[in-house]
Amino acid sequence: MSKHTLKAATITMAHGAGGKAMRDLIDDVxxxxxxxxxxxxLEDQARFDLAALQQQGTKxxxxxxxxxxxxxxFPGGNIGTLAVNGTVNDLAVxxxxxxxxxxxxxxxxxxxVEQLRRIVTSMKQAADEAGVMIVTGDTKVVPKxxxxxCFINTTGIGVIPDGVNISAKRCQxxxxxxxxxxxxxxxxxxxxARGDLALDVELKTDCQxxxxxxxxxxxVCPDIHAVRDASRGGVATVLxxxxxxxxxxxxxxxxxxxxxxxxxxxxxxxxLEALYFANEGKLVAAVPAESADSVLSAMRAHPAGKDAAxxxxxxxxxxxxxxxxxxxxxxxxxxxxxxxxxxxIC
Amino acid sequence: MKxxxxxxxxxxxxxxxxxxxxxxxxxxxxxxxxxxIMEVCGGHTHSIFRYGLEGLLPKGIExxxxxxxxxxxxxxxxxxxxxxxxxxxxxIFTTFGDAMRVPGSKKSLQQASAEGCDVRMVYxxxxxxxxxxENPHKRVVFFGLGFETxxxxxxxxxxxxxxxxxxxxxxxxxxxxxxxxxxxxxDEPGMSIDGFLGPGHVSMVIGKQPYNFIASHYNRPLxxxxxxxxxxxxxxLMVVEQLRDGRAEVENQYARIVPEQGNLHAMAAVNEVFEVxxxxxxxxxxxxxxxxxxxxxxxxxxxxxxAFSVATLQVEDPKSCQCxxxxxxxxxxxxxxxxxxxxxxxxxxxxLMVSTExxxxxxxxxxxIDVHQAG
Numbered sequence: 001m002s003k004h005t006l007k008a009a010t011i012t013m014a015h016g017a018g019g020k021a022m023r024d025l026i027d028d029v030x031x032x033x034x035x036x037x038x039x040x041x042l043e044d045q046a047r048f049d050l051a052a053l054q055q056q057g058t059k060x061x062x063x064x065x066x067x068x069x070x071x072x073x074f075p076g077g078n079i080g081t082l083a084v085n086g087t088v089n090d091l092a093v094x095x096x097x098x099x100x101x102x103x104x105x106x107x108x109x110x111x112x113v114e115q116l117r118r119i120v121t122s123m124k125q126a127a128d129e130a131g132v133m134i135v136t137g138d139t140k141v142v143p144k145x146x147x148x149x150c151f152i153n154t155t156g157i158g159v160i161p162d163g164v165n166i167s168a169k170r171c172q173x174x175x176x177x178x179x180x181x182x183x184x185x186x187x188x189x190x191x192x193a194r195g196d197l198a199l200d201v202e203l204k205t206d207c208q209x210x211x212x213x214x215x216x217x218x219x220v221c222p223d224i225h226a227v228r229d230a231s232r233g234g235v236a237t238v239l240x241x242x243x244x245x246x247x248x249x250x251x252x253x254x255x256x257x258x259x260x261x262x263x264x265x266x267x268x269x270x271x272l273e274a275l276y277f278a279n280e281g282k283l284v285a286a287v288p289a290e291s292a293d294s295v296l297s298a299m300r301a302h303p304a305g306k307d308a309a310x311x312x313x314x315x316x317x318x319x320x321x322x323x324x325x326x327x328x329x330x331x332x333x334x335x336x337x338x339x340x341x342x343x344x345i346c
Numbered sequence: 347m348k349x350x351x352x353x354x355x356x357x358x359x360x361x362x363x364x365x366x367x368x369x370x371x372x373x374x375x376x377x378x379x380x381x382x383i384m385e386v387c388g389g390h391t392h393s394i395f396r397y398g399l400e401g402l403l404p405k406g407i408e409x410x411x412x413x414x415x416x417x418x419x420x421x422x423x424x425x426x427x428x429x430x431x432x433x434x435x436x437x438i439f440t441t442f443g444d445a446m447r448v449p450g451s452k453k454s455l456q457q458a459s460a461e462g463c464d465v466r467m468v469y470x471x472x473x474x475x476x477x478x479x480e481n482p483h484k485r486v487v488f489f490g491l492g493f494e495t496x497x498x499x500x501x502x503x504x505x506x507x508x509x510x511x512x513x514x515x516x517x518x519x520x521x522x523x524x525x526x527x528x529x530x531x532x533d534e535p536g537m538s539i540d541g542f543l544g545p546g547h548v549s550m551v552i553g554k555q556p557y558n559f560i561a562s563h564y565n566r567p568l569x570x571x572x573x574x575x576x577x578x579x580x581x582x583l584m585v586v587e588q589l590r591d592g593r594a595e596v597e598n599q600y601a602r603i604v605p606e607q608g609n610l611h612a613m614a615a616v617n618e619v620f621e622v623x624x625x626x627x628x629x630x631x632x633x634x635x636x637x638x639x640x641x642x643x644x645x646x647x648x649x650x651x652x653a654f655s656v657a658t659l660q661v662e663d664p665k666s667c668q669c670x671x672x673x674x675x676x677x678x679x680x681x682x683x684x685x686x687x688x689x690x691x692x693x694x695x696x697x698l699m700v701s702t703e704x705x706x707x708x709x710x711x712x713x714x715i716d717v718h719q720a721g
Contacts, residue, residue, distance in 0.1 A: 197469060264347050270469075271392075328356035328575065330398020332712040338691040339447060339456075 003027055011111040016141030029113075030103070030137055033120045034127070038100070038135035046100065046135035053099070057159035061096035063087060064155040072119065072149050074193035076204030080119035082280055083152040084126035084134075085207050089229040092211035093283055095166045095218055096158030098130060103137040103154055108147035119150065130209035132156070158211075163222060170225040171246035175314040176292035178285045180213060180299055181307035182206070183235050184263045187277025191266065199269070201262050208281035213304040220298045221291035230282045233337060236275040238284040239312075239322045240336045246286075249317030252334065255327040256311045276337055286314060353574030354397075362579040367404045369586045376406030382538055382675055383407060383585055386528060387545035388415030388703025389573050395712035397575040407582065410675035411698075411705030413527055413631060414545050416492045416520075417444040418669075418697040418704040421627040422661040424520055425450030431487055431518060431654045432463040438481060440474040441489040443467045448700050451661045471503035471517075478507070478515040487650050491520040495547040497639070498612035501619035504641070504648050518650035519641055522626055524548050525556050526637040532564045534674050541585040543578065544570035546600045551616075553608025554598050561594045572600040619645050627660065629697035630669030667696035672705060679706040686710060 004020075006028040014021035031039055038046040053060070065087050072079040084101065091098040103123065107116065127134050134154075189203040210229060217224055226246070228238045235257070243250045259267075259274045267274050281304065287295045292310060299305030317323065322334040370376050385391055391411045394400055400409055413419055425448050432439035432455065439455070446456045446467060459465035464484075468474050471488050478486035490500040500517060507515045524545060531537065544557055549570045560568050567588035571581035581599040588595060598604055619642060626638025641649040650656065663669065666684040671677040679685050679698065689695035691707050698704035702711065 261347060268347065268350060324398075326396075326398045327354065328359040328397070328402075330400075330402050332395060332398045335711050338711075 006113060009113055011107045011109060011113060011116065011141055013109055013141055013143065015107070016139060022139070026139065029117060029120050030139070033117075033124045034103075034134045035124075036133045036135065038133060039137075048100070053159055056097060057161045059160035061091050061094045061158040061160050062156070063090040064153065065090060066151065066153040068148065068151050069190065070148060071193055073115070074205060075189055075202070077207040077280075078119050078122050079150055079152055080122035081126045081207050082205075083154045084123050084130060084132070085209050085280060086231060087154040087156040088130045088132060089210045089231075089281070089283070091156050091158035092209065092214045093166065093227040093229050094158070094160055095164035095214060095224075095227070096160045096211070097215070098132045098156055098158040098209075098211055100135045100157045101127065101132050101154050102156075103134050103152065105137070105139045106147055106151040107139065107141050108149050109141055109144040111149050116150065126209070130211065164218060166224055166227050168226050168228060168242055168245040171242045171248050171250070171286040171314050172225060172288075173248060173314050173316060174289045175225055175286040176289055176310050177239070177250060177252070177312040177314070178287055178292065178296060178299065178308060179230070179235060179258065179311050180210070180283050180305040182258045182260045182263070183230065183279055183282055184259060184267070184274030184277035186280045187234065188263045188266045188274070190278070191270075197270075199266065201265065203262055203266070206279055206281040208304050210281060210283050210304055213299060213302045214283070216298045216302045216305075217285065217287075217295050220294045221287060223291070224285055224287055224295070226286040227283055230279045230284050232278050234274070234276040234278060235282070235284055235311075236273070236322070236334050237336055239334065242284075242286060243322050244320045246314075247319040248314045249319060250312055250322045251315040251317070252312035252322060252324045254324050256309055258307050258309050275334065289313075350574065353572070353576045355576065359576055359579060362576065362583055363402055366407075366579065366583050366586065369583065369590050370404040370406040373406065373586065373590050380406050380408035381540045381586065381589060382410050383541045383543065383582060384410040384412045384531075384539045384675060385543040385571070385578075386412040386414045386524065387543075387548065388418065388701065389545070389547065390543055390571060390578060391415070391705055391708055392703045393573050393575060393578055395708040399575060399578060403582070407586070410539055411672075411708070413531070413628070413673050414493065414524060414548075415698075415701050415703035416496075416522060417448055417701040419522070419628045419630060420445070420448055420491060420520060420697070421629045422449070422451050422663070423627065425454065426452070426661060427656045428455055428489055428518065429453060429458045429463070430656065431650060432458050432465055434485070434654060436484050438464045438466060438477055438484050438486045439489065440466050440468045440477060440486060442469075442491070444701050445489060445491060449694060471500050472506070475503055475507060475512070475515060478512055479510075482514060485514050485516065485653075487516045487518055487654075489520070490517050491522075493522060493524050493545070493548045494551040494616070497521045497616050497620065498551060498609070501615040504619050504645055505615065507648055508645060513647070515648060516650035516653050517641060517648050518656070519620070519639065521620065522628070522638045523622075523636075526634055527628065527631065528560065530631065530634045530637075531674055532560065532566070536676070537674065539566065539675055541566055541589060542568040543581050543585065544568045544596070546570060546572050546577075546604060549598075549600065549604045549608070551609050551612045554596055554604065554606050557596045561596050565594045567594050568596050570596070570598045570600050570604050572603065618642070629663060630667070630673050632670070663697075664695050669696040669698045669706075672698055679709045682706070
């Protein structure tokens with residue numbers, strides 16, 4: 001419950017200065033919105049009952065991520081939805097049930113308070129959907145020009161159930177590679193939302209929490225070998241990481257990769273590859289061959305995996321290498337990106 | 347995707363490939379030494395690797411990856427000039443994305459940007475013009491590069507700037523032209539290329555006629571080719587059919603885009619704004635007569651070379667770099683001593699490692715299979 005109300009229309013340096021303005025901001029915008037028993041105590045730290053956590057699993061998962069996306073609002077979400085789901089997903093792909101998040105915000109002087117409220121409200125909605133609580137936080141304000149409207153860091157804690165052992169090091173020859181739906185939507189949506197392309201196309205971020213899906217996959221196959229969310233660097237980078245960490249060769253079937261027509265179009269025009277586009281609600285899994293069909297069915301029955309597809313396999317070949325079978329039988333190597341993916345000029 | 351997927355039909359590709367194998371089997375000299383076919387354009391190089399075409403071709407065909415990547419052939423001295431301009435006060439330097447990473451003798455535009463220069467990536471020269479309008483107190487420079495493909499849009503932008511009376515927009519013109527460069531390659535002693543895939547997008551502007559000398563004087567077939575995998579396979583088939591029949595003609599596979607006469611409106615704009623330079627320096631190939639263009643009188647107020655008194659120092663390529671030999675087909679990328687050692691896409695030494703359209707970068711990123719088999 002907020003005791004103080006923020007009346008200002010824009011963020012000023014005072015909102016980070018430790019005085020009344022900051023108290024109003026925290027009380028009204030953050031505590032008032034996130035509203036849970038851990039946060040409402042207004043201590044310098046959240047406190048948990050260890051015994052209660054221990055009943056849910058045997059390992060604690062702990063992760064952090066910072067969000068600096070530009071623009072901060074885009075079709076299908078904003079930096080707040082991203083900051084919650086991104087960290088939830090980093091926990092989820094270990095098999096963990098996400099529990100608690102922190103929220104560190106760096107605001108640029110001059111940011112409209114209305115926009116901040118929208119972002120914080122989105123964070124609360126995303127947290128509720130994912131079943132996590134935002135239990136501690138911090139706010140800093142930097143002078144105009146020293147930041148870019150709003151940067152967010154979230155750190156997350158989750159609990160891994162007994163017996164789950166998911167690791168990028170565990171891919172084995174024969175494993176099937178599965179992705180949970182259309183790839184590249186987020187990357188293409190952000191590129192388009194920046195507005196300098198002037199493409200007339202409707203693209204939305206795929207931002208969504210993945211722990212429910214991972215739990216559904218584990219329910220039919222507790223021995224899933226590897227799962228990673230395909231955020232920055234896209235599906236291509238995850239596959240390169242799998243191949244390198246497990247010292248195996250992965251064969252990807254170009255034709256089997258689900259890519260929306262609109263995203264393919266953006267890629268064709270700019271000479272980019274959707275396999276490298278960022279996603280915010282897509283995972284790549286390496287699953288034992290004998291369980292692949294049941295995992296795929298379980299994924300397709302879950303809303304976050306209804307377009308799931310098997311896109312390749314761990315095969316005999318040079319360790320650490322990802323080979324793409326092109327749709328008429330040619331082959332090429334897929335490596336990690338060098339620098340940014342820059343559009344070709346002609 | 348309409349108008350794209352039709353040209354990626356695997357069943358059709360298999361048919362064309364079968365025919366290609368048959369025709370090459372009918373050419374006795376292909377058994378002694380593979381027929382060397384140069385794809386002139388970097389866009390073709392990219393497609394060949396992107397779709398893994400090289401591994402599907404008959405052994406009697408060897409692709410030579412030509413000089414048609416404007417980013418790759420940009421000399422270091424010119425990149426240094428860009429940085430000199432970008433470092434001037436009140437300059438916004440605008441460029442296509444590809445050029446950001448090209449190494450100059452000291453740094454790239456990307457590094458200059460990190461050090462505080464205002465370098466912005468644009469998707470069209472008209473974007474640069476918009477930036478100039480929005481920033482009347484800044485000097486906005488557009489880094490114009492590319493072959494005849496990108497020349498018309500730059501020309502139209504300069505014409506638009508003149509119409510609007512903009513006095514803070516400049517073009518740093520590095521446009522180059524492909525025909526003199528092909529001639530230079532054909533005049534190389536020991537040149538062993540048997541036929542060419544002609545650049546599709548360049549030809550869309552200049553048409554088919556400018557290549558006639560390649561057939562008539564040098565007796566080599568050239569087929570203007572599209573960029574989809576089926577386009578490339580069909581064009582290769584047309585080249586080897588000519589070789590089998592002992593013909594040397596200029597043919598147009600990409601007729602859906604390339605009119606025989608080219609685009610007369612585009613050519614008129616190019617001629618209005620640009621004139622041929624006496625010489626232009628190419629990375630890996632050296633100075634080639636009449637291979638570049640500069641801004642004509644009448645548009646000189648937009649010429650960044652005048653406004654910023656660019657020195658255009660010649661900077662030699664590193665000694666270990668053998669890009670020139672690779673470009674002429676004399677060396678394969680992996681035969682170069684620097685390949686994969688000092689020279690990688692992260693730290694390119696030579697031109698061909700710079701852009702994804704460069705042959706060395708393509709081999710390094712897409713084709714390690716072949717390299718390892720070869721080495």
